[in-house]
Amino acid sequence: MSSVVLADAGGVVLELAEVINANRAWLSEIDGAIGDGDHGINMSKGFSQAAAALGKAGGGLAAAFTTLGDTLLGGIGGSMGPLYGSFFLDLGSTLDGHAVLDAALFSKALHTGLASLQDLGNAKVGDKTLLDTLVPALDAFDAAVAGGADFGAALSAMRAAAETGRDSTKDLVAKIGRAARLGERSRGVLDAGAASCCLLLQTMAAGLQRRLT
Amino acid sequence: MSSVVLADAGGVVLELAEVINANRAWLSEIDGAIGDGDHGINMSKGFSQAAAALGKAGGGLAAAFTTLGDTLLGGIGGSMGPLYGSFFLDLGSTLDGHAVLDAALFSKALHTGLASLQDLGNAKVGDKTLLDTLVPALDAFDAAVAGGADFGAALSAMRAAAETGRDSTKDLVAKIGRAARLGERSRGVLDAGAASCCLLLQTMAAGLQRRLT
């Protein structure tokens, strides 16, 4: 129970698309509070396109991540296109050539994706962005592994940390993106990207856990 | 007590301007219900200009009516400019050359003005316009005179009839002007022009009555 056979796991990406579509209105509503109210629209547009490109089965996970990344980059623009786009492209290229996904490879993939995302977006933890979900979630995953947890348990740790990370954005003042200009007015509501990132990481973790062998 | 010395009566026109300015908001409000909400604005613009042109005293009434007519024609445009403009121009030209105003001359002046107004506007009684005030008011004046009333009493009859005429527009469906396209929707509210015409006729009558010698 500590790895996932990648050839069968492309369905995870379809599950990501599902959860984004199901939360389209909610994500836009959060974005509407301090952003421009389109985060759900943007995300669901890109993820639906990717799901359509993948078809029912989803194929291998590496290829599915690459398709998702390509589709986001080519299909939605805005900030989310390049940020989530390169993140998933990196996940795909890191996994590419591997037969199975274990905790070490998963961590490496997320770190690679995170690096691109930060290179491109220049945001850091505390700026009230999706990084406030992603970074602590990844940290929690690494810490669990370092503490001896198996892949499944580490994914559970990541799920919990993603949620805490997302909620941490509520008290933050936005330092980057549209909301930044609101200053203190941006405090008190969740960040939309942190919310979508939490949905993605939790769904990804759950999907991988169900596929653990 | 049956005539007015015209040379001193120009002040009547200043009184007309006063009553129009005092009712600016009310006239616009009535017009707003089924027209475009500017009747008070239009009227007060023209009448203020005329008052300014006349100065404090007002001069003779014939010249004052002519100045008012000229100013309305040259200063406010819309429908009111030509309609009230030619009406007052005709009042002025009918009175011109006379030293005193009696009931017969007053009736002749109003009939002349009414004829221009109808020639220009093609409206008739019942169309829900200022004619619904003017025509019955003039009829009442003529009837009173025919019945033996003196100028002052006939002016009182005219005042009462103007008000009845104005109120009659409430139940009418507009047949002409902006409100006409509302059809049945135009029923139930006063006509703005009928309201201003009532103010003008009543104020004119009162002003002449005060000047009767």
Added chain:
Amino acid sequence: MNRIINNPDEVVEDALRGYLRAHPDILAATDNPRVLRERNAPRAGKVGVVTGGGSGHEPAFLGYIGENLIDAVAIGEIFSSPTAKSFHDAFVAADGGRGVACLYGNYAGDNMNVKMAIRQAAAHGLTVKTVVANDDVPSAPKDQREKRRGVAGEILMWKVGGAKATEGADLDGVIATAQKAIDNTRSIGIGLSACTIPAAGKPNFSIADGMMEVGIGHHGEPGIEVGPIRPARELADLMLDTVLPDLPFAPGDNVAVLVSGLGATPVMELYILYDHIAEVLSSHDISIKHHFVGNYFTSLEMMGVTLTLMKLDDELDRLLAAPAHSIGMTRIAR
């Protein structure tokens, strides 16, 4: 009311100063502050072309002053006819010795003021003839065409009349062609929100969220139907279903199409509508030879759109194609 104005009673004066300052290459002032002329008007030997109307419809009316277009414009208060005096002074400003064609829209105030202005002009020997635009189909049944309002079709009438005058036609020729232009022109408007006259301070009609007023007039005059907004492609059908049978336009016709926003509707939506209109016309085998999409005749900050179709013969086609330069419309020679 969130507006960029000073005294609400002086918006017209204030704007005219800005127009004159910004466009000395096109516009010139006259002795009457409510009359602007083309900077080279009057042109000796040319029939003068005049229009006029209330303000708040910019670029109409003054935006169509220009070479090959309008020579002088009489300018009224917001949504209110210019004075008889202003119409008269515009006639004088445009008169190059061959008479003046006054091409204006069918509104009670304008009719009366033009009538009085013409009497005044005649008194000193200036001949003025008129064409009264009545292109707005929903404003009266076909058998009462003389009651219909003039709307954006006026622009095509001005373009045609202006070019005809420049070609050297006499007054009767300009009038006949402008009359032919408007006789072959049909329009319809759809209103999606109200507007506020600055001096009034609040809208004098309302259109509920999600609703539209089909057949609305340029001042918010009520239309023929109030109902829920439909998709753009159905609006195109609805507008064409009213306009096409009225003339009627027939397969094989060549037309000019003008899609004008009423002010606040984003221009991209005019193009969405235009796309459907062009598609439907093509399915009827009607060919678009000239088209205009943009804010050509507005109603302050109303949302909504008007569609105007003109059936072309060779002359109308040629006159619409003639180069022209004005604030509201520039046609480049090709």
Added chain:
Amino acid sequence: MNRIINNPDEVVEDALRGYLRAHPDILAATDNPRVLRERNAPRAGKVGVVTGGGSGHEPAFLGYIGENLIDAVAIGEIFSSPTAKSFHDAFVAADGGRGVACLYGNYAGDNMNVKMAIRQAAAHGLTVKTVVANDDVPSAPKDQREKRRGVAGEILMWKVGGAKATEGADLDGVIATAQKAIDNTRSIGIGLSACTIPAAGKPNFSIADGMMEVGIGHHGEPGIEVGPIRPARELADLMLDTVLPDLPFAPGDNVAVLVSGLGATPVMELYILYDHIAEVLSSHDISIKHHFVGNYFTSLEMMGVTLTLMKLDDELDRLLAAPAHSIGMTRIAR
């Protein structure tokens, strides 16, 4: 939301069909449905000039495609950066063999997508250099100019860059001049009402009746001050007091002035404002050599206005004067 649309998620697609249909004399499609090019682009031997940005700002961005202006435009969703792929494809569509100047506005999404697109272009040997417009004074203090947004000043940058490329300058020359253009340009916006992205269905910010937001961004980004609307002449002062000292503009300067409506503000109000702006500039002994008043860079149906000032040297003056023809701006040779 009272709009002329079909599926709110497809307004951009639907509008682009209309634009292409209406302007075949200017625009051409490319393989990427979100990239339009000038119909004669790429022009061999000319530096390609590209821009791109979110939709809803029409006539920006595609309205500035034209001879002597922009060669190709990448088109995003409403208020959202185009994709990296679209920027890349626009580079290719504009490339006449001498490299591509990408002249765009300072927004996070655009910065990222352009960055990725440039990497992609470099991978197949296409050189792209950028100028990032940051003319919006209220969006960051002067010592953080690199954080400022690009607003309507982009239009003047495009005009200058496009004319420079047509003159035959090489890529570095076009970039240097466009950079000089924006370095000498300052803008400020005032918002008077909110706007609604069709796919969102309701406004994502609000401005109360009688209030204004000074320094608002083109997507409703909050400004530096919310307060009661003041008379137009005070708005002109307020805007100039922010813009003039920032460059600074000084007595004796020649400038270009652009007053753009945000969409729903009646055009006559832009002229009211322009009149005051011209008056104040003249009192500062600053000469207006070029001016533009109209809806040049909008934000859907927002009410409000932006003021842009560019300090001119002989080169900028010459390049602004060069003839150009596009949907959003036509300059006729005189």
